Amino acid sequence: MKYVIIGGVAGGATAAARLRRIDETATIVLLEKGKHISYANCGLPYYIGNIITERDKLLVQTPQSFGQHFRTDVRVENEVLAICPSEKTITVRNPQGQEYTETYDKLLLSPGATPVRPPLKGIDLDNIFTLRNVEDTDRIKSCLASGRIEHAVVVGAGFIGLEMAENLRHAGVGVSIVEMAGQVMAPIDYSLAAPVHQHLTDKGVALYLEESVTEFQRRADGRIDVCLKSGKRIATDLVMLSIGVRPSTALAKAAGLRIGEAGGIWVDQYLQTSAPDIYAVGDAIEFPHPVTGKPWLNYLAGPANRQGRIAADNMARGNHVAYEGSIGTSIAKVFDLTVASTGLAAKRLKQLGMDYRCSTTHSSSHAGYYPDAMPLTIKLTFHPTTGRLYGAQCTGHEGVDKRIDQIAALIKHGGTVYDLMATEHTYAPPFSSAKDPIAIAGYVASNIISGDMPALTWRQLAGHEADYTLIDVRTSEEHAFGTIAGAVNLPLDELRQHLDRVPKDKPVAVFCAVGLRGYLATRILLAHGYTNVRNLIGGYKTYSAATCPLPSPQPEASSDKPSAPPAAEPQPAARPAAATRLKVNACGLQCPGPILKAKQAMDQLQPGQQVEVTATDSGFARDASAWCNSTGNRLVERQQSKGRYTVVIEKCAPQAAPRPTSPANAGKGKTFILFSDDLDKALATFV
Numbered sequence: 105m106k107y108v109i110i111g112g113v114a115g116g117a118t119a120a121a122r123l124r125r126i127d128e129t130a131t132i133v134l135l136e137k138g139k140h141i142s143y144a145n146c147g148l149p150y151y152i153g154n155i156i157t158e159r160d161k162l163l164v165q166t167p168q169s170f171g172q173h174f175r176t177d178v179r180v181e182n183e184v185l186a187i188c189p190s191e192k193t194i195t196v197r198n199p200q201g202q203e204y205t206e207t208y209d210k211l212l213l214s215p216g217a218t219p220v221r222p223p224l225k226g227i228d229l230d231n232i233f234t235l236r237n238v239e240d241t242d243r244i245k246s247c248l249a250s251g252r253i254e255h256a257v258v259v260g261a262g263f264i265g266l267e268m269a270e271n272l273r274h275a276g277v278g279v280s281i282v283e284m285a286g287q288v289m290a291p292i293d294y295s296l297a298a299p300v301h302q303h304l305t306d307k308g309v310a311l312y313l314e315e316s317v318t319e320f321q322r323r324a325d326g327r328i329d330v331c332l333k334s335g336k337r338i339a340t341d342l343v344m345l346s347i348g349v350r351p352s353t354a355l356a357k358a359a360g361l362r363i364g365e366a367g368g369i370w371v372d373q374y375l376q377t378s379a380p381d382i383y384a385v386g387d388a389i390e391f392p393h394p395v396t397g398k399p400w401l402n403y404l405a406g407p408a409n410r411q412g413r414i415a416a417d418n419m420a421r422g423n424h425v426a427y428e429g430s431i432g433t434s435i436a437k438v439f440d441l442t443v444a445s446t447g448l449a450a451k452r453l454k455q456l457g458m459d460y461r462c463s464t465t466h467s468s469s470h471a472g473y474y475p476d477a478m479p480l481t482i483k484l485t486f487h488p489t490t491g492r493l494y495g496a497q498c499t500g501h502e503g504v505d506k507r508i509d510q511i512a513a514l515i516k517h518g519g520t521v522y523d524l525m526a527t528e529h530t531y532a533p534p535f536s537s538a539k540d541p542i543a544i545a546g547y548v549a550s551n552i553i554s555g556d557m558p559a560l561t562w563r564q565l566a567g568h569e570a571d572y573t574l575i576d577v578r579t580s581e582e583h584a585f586g587t588i589a590g591a592v593n594l595p596l597d598e599l600r601q602h603l604d605r606v607p608k609d610k611p612v613a614v615f616c617a618v619g620l621r622g623y624l625a626t627r628i629l630l631a632h633g634y635t636n637v638r639n640l641i642g643g644y645k646t647y648s649a650a651t652c653p654l655p656s657p658q659p660e661a662s663s664d665k666p667s668a669p670p671a672a673e674p675q676p677a678a679r680p681a682a683a684t685r686l687k688v689n690a691c692g693l694q695c696p697g698p699i700l701k702a703k704q705a706m707d708q709l710q711p712g713q714q715v716e717v718t719a720t721d722s723g724f725a726r727d728a729s730a731w732c733n734s735t736g737n738r739l740v741e742r743q744q745s746k747g748r749y750t751v752v753i754e755k756c757a758p759q760a761a762p763r764p765t766s767p768a769n770a771g772k773g774k775t776f777i778l779f780s781d782d783l784d785k786a787l788a789t790f791v
Contacts, residue, residue, distance in 0.1 A: 111214030112141030118412030153271025226320030261288035265346030385411035447495025464642030467541035477692035501747035615640035725749030
């Protein structure tokens, strides 16, 4: 039996190795038009950023080692020009430019996908790159090594685009990202993308969202002007195109193979094409999505490798192994954040017209009392009555992959939110909590389905705040850090004593920091006869992140010099001695923990002394400036590294307190903050 495989990366190389293990006597020919096979293309950005320092580590197998190990005829720089299914032949061009004919008994297509290069004016200028293979990597690496690259523009903010942005920053280059959509990372919903936006800007990346490139122009000084639809120009030295890829289907089309409605090579459940004895795998094929049943394109290495193994089994032993399909489980490192998704996001379900509900939960990666617990956000989408899982997204600093992998397995097997509740986890304080974050996500989703927790999403609330009586059930200290405009602060522990302040003739929206206390408050109100009350999913943490305006790119990003990373908060001319700075470790605590610790520390200080608070709650650091404004203290410094946020606050004399403001209600009137339940003091405040 003679097997010919077109394409030597991922699916093609996997199939060749599997075929040899099945059939020691077969003839196997592996044709690759590039110079390399079986290389780690997902590791290419990290080599550019010098995280991976040795180029050879990217080459999992060389043509020589693969050929010898698997007794395979590996031919690199051999491009297949045509396929003749009726004759079972292919036409190939070798490195010398000569054409020859090769026969096959079974043929596998693994041509991959090609990067999108839109026909824009100037797109063929030097220093405009795509990243798809080792050769692309070498060119980019050589360009960076020239020492003339100070700034780069990444066009496209998908997973690869963000990985490139991070690694260019690691290489010492200023970076701007241009993205046509209103958010980065299209597979996730906006509410989870918003914290990524903030993290990117914190890392000195300039974001141009809802912008598109119209052309590239060479400047007199040799640099490139990236011209945007809005009229803005970004002067840069290097451009990375990360707009997306298209399946390589030219060979299949010319051979008369069926192309599917999504634009990929059509295959059946056994990965066989419309032609006998021709199979196809990888980025070039389309296959029905296990949840929707609709064909879709999936550009991921994991499914490609699995398809290669299945196709090899079916080619060698007859069609007996069916491919179950991929739900698109992906993950990316974005500086200190990890972002992952699986299945269908809410926006995709909406596009498909599928009825769904969603939940957002904020947990810790492991037990909060064990050091270095990091925040973890999980969003689920599910059927509104059966609870069948449609998708999940997760962001955090550790433990993201573990949770998404577990949920992905359940989705592929038709699991429900109730299965999340029943999933058995390993538990010890360094690794998880007794109630794992995915169990918490399942409990919340089940409460939404049962009606125990009438839910309100941030998107349903945003722009309609005036339609609700907004009740902030956080502590007064948290409320001072920032709140939703018009909200009344009734801390959970005091709610029962102040029900007369909650009207029954208007819809009530309750919220806390992350949703738990809001749920408890909702149950209290429902038990006291309130019938139109809803809890804000994900709490103020989700709402504030999703509604916070994105900082405008610095003007320097469009000038002759690259934009510099945003500076830390202004620092005092002379820092106080270490003895006068109180250090507080609030890592692992969620609100109100960091805030309460900060307030307790401030109460011990005299004016002029400082407290340094280190926390893993990004909301604490983001709203520290508003809290200082409301309390009359001074924000001296704010830094973040590897998921830890350090804030230095100097205590000021009481009379120095400025007018209270917060991001949510700044400029909308005066706000009075009173940390007391004494009526006389309350009256004195208004006087």
